[in-house]
Amino acid sequence: MRDVAIVAFAQSNCQRDAGAQNEVELIMPVLTEVFKQTGIKSAQDVDFTCSGSCDYQQGAAFAFVAGVDALGAVPPIKESHVEMDAAWALYEAWLKIQMGHAESALLYGFGKSSPGELPIVLSQQLDPYYLAPLWVDTIAFAAMQARTMLDSGEITEADMAEVVARSRNNALANPHAQLKGDQTAADLLKEATYVSPLRLHDCCPISDGACAMIICTIEKAEEWGKPYAIIKGIDHRIETHHIGSRDLSRSVSTEIAGEAVGVKNGKVDVAELYAPFSHQEIILKKALGLGDDTVINPSGGVLAGNVMMASGLSRIG
Secondary structure, X not given: OOOEEEEEEEEOOOEOOOOOOOHHHHHHHHHHHHHHHHOOOOHHHOOEEEEEOOHHHHOOOOXXXXXXXXXXXXXXXXXXXXXXXXXHHHHXXXXXXXXXXXXXXXXXXXXXXXXXXXXXXXXXXXXXXXXXXXXXXXXXXXXXXXXXXXXXXXXXXXXXXXXXXXXXXXXXXXXXXXXXXXXXXXXXXXXXXXXXXXXXXXXXXXXXXXXXXXXXXHHHHHHHOOOOEEEOXXXXXXXOOOHHHOOOOOOHXXXXXXXXXXXXXXXXXXXXXXXXXXXXXXXXXXXXXXXXXXXXXXXXXXXXXXXXXXXXXXXXX
């Protein structure tokens, strides 16, 4: 298997509402930044480009095509798109490099959630026969999950508040974070219930923004003369759509993926976890077998800012 290097990464600020900025205007600054970091001029200087976004957010079929304008529509390039987070764009590009079809790749993800009702939009990713027609939103499902864990005694509301307090405090050092502050768990527990048992701070914010990354072979990174980080392992798992067939207090897919890449084989110094609700960080930490000596979400995580279709790639960047 070929080693693949990350040579550049950039992300925008997480904003509750980007106002009149369209998707192209969100994408262009992060593309400019990764081009600058690598010393290249445009998408023409890489072998493959892949983006991640969601047409449901924009309310139109093939809306992602408009984002390609940020690259320059002419001359044509080898380009692909995933209707999901740009972390999967990374996976597709990584496979391209593994197969020898590319030596370098540009990835970007973007989302503008502010114009719509994001929790309702996300309900349409559920089982299309039984759940999607009910419009069960993400917050309601997360509340059910948190209630399952609380009733089983696996966690307490204080544990959830500790996660949020640490996230907000870590985010003070992150200029891109949307929510930050020096709050204690005791302060947070005084806040009112939002969707029982969740308080508002237990839920990630809605954010607009974008991120971009360039990956390549080690040989290409050395040719460019840039520092790089090597991707040593990737594993991709998914669980059943049928909520009733799952134990909501566990993430079996994370357990399997972590085992496959050997997370438990040595100490993990830092982990950036995609946990849009406070209790989900606890689930992922347990699934991966991370100890208290692992620094989790030093950026503040997605509880401090969650750009849909970009936050997954940002955890890697």
